[in-house]
Amino acid sequence: MFDRYIIVENSLRNVRQGSDVVGFAFDARCGYYRRLILSMVEELDVEVDGTPVPRQDVSLTVGGRTYSLDEMRSEYKVAWEFGEPATVTVAKPGGLPAGPHDIRLAEQLRISYLPVPHTPVTTQTLTVSA
Known part of the structure; x- marks a missing residue:
């Protein structure tokens, strides 16, 4: 339902630590109509x-704090609010070359009243600036 709004347009960028490009990041919204605990x-x-x-x-990264996917499994206090962009970061030395890239994101979400995980999937073409 909200799949087309999950990846935030124009949010793809390379991530730097000092002078090194260590990965890339883009912003995403939770693909569910309510807040979800991480x-x-x-x-x-x-x-x-x-x-x-x-x-x-x-x-x-949610609320200014970054979590690995393993750390999120035991985070019971922090929530990803509906409509709140969070940053998905990928560690990749050198990042992505400038230009367009197809980004696919599948969020596997556990919803209390659903017998199977809800998995919104979206693909969007985003551009990394030079």
């Missing part, structure tokens, strides 16, 4: 230009 976000599957990103290379 432990209810079971997976964030990212693909770039058709290539899956290893799970251990993905992290999420």
